[in-house]
Amino acid sequence: MEELWFSRDEVAAAVAVLRRGGGSSGEAGGGIGGRGAAARMLLAAGGKRRGRKGRVNLDFGMQAVTPAPRVQPAWVPQLQLHMLCTGCLTALLVSRTAENGLRVFRVWRDDSYLWGLVAILTTLMTHHVAAGKAPTGSQFASMAGQSELLSRTCELAKRAVVIAEPGCGAGGEAAPVTGAGGLKIRIVGEASAGPGAAALVPPPCPDGSNTSAFWV
Secondary structure, three states, X not given: OEEEOOOHHHHHHHHHHHHOOOOOOOOOOOOOHHHXXXXXXXXXXXXXXXXXXXXXXXXXXXXXXXXXXXXXXXXXXXXXXXXXXXXXXEEEEEEXXXXXXXXXXXXXXXXXXXXXXXXXXXXXXXXXXXXXXXOOOOOHHHOOOHHHHHHHHHHHHHHOEEEXXXXXXXXXXXXXXXXXXXXXXXXXXXXHHOOOOEEEEXXXXXXXXXXXXXXO
């Protein structure tokens, strides 16, 4: 993850732009060029500490976050349950950022894995929610099949396929990953959907079923 650091002069220029009500895409941010938009975001990401003789020393920093490089195992249970509830056999997971594009993953539904999740939810509802009894911290760790379920969670996360990478060409198209489903991503202009919005046009599944899209 890249970190961008700005000098006091750059921060002062960004603050001046904000106080003037500026900050449009056409304003350079007080002479700091392409870093102006990023510097203006420092007001939300900055900190201050008290120095000598009551002076306030400002320390600002902003992290240039990139899209998630992979599907995290912690996301898998919710994705699988979403597909169960919507009747889909595949899902698109979109990780997007303010300035560094987006990455799209395709995740497949696994019914045997879902049975394990439903069993845990049933136990939780029957023996704890309905009974008003909190589960112990180690209760689910000792359940039959828990180790296999956790291993399967990690395996499903690794099986997710990247079908679109960050990047925008001259024609306004995000860079697709060839041979992985052909997802088309069109960058939509500010007038229609706001800056950085993307219209997702997923191809149909081989069996004709629908695909759900989720954002992180």
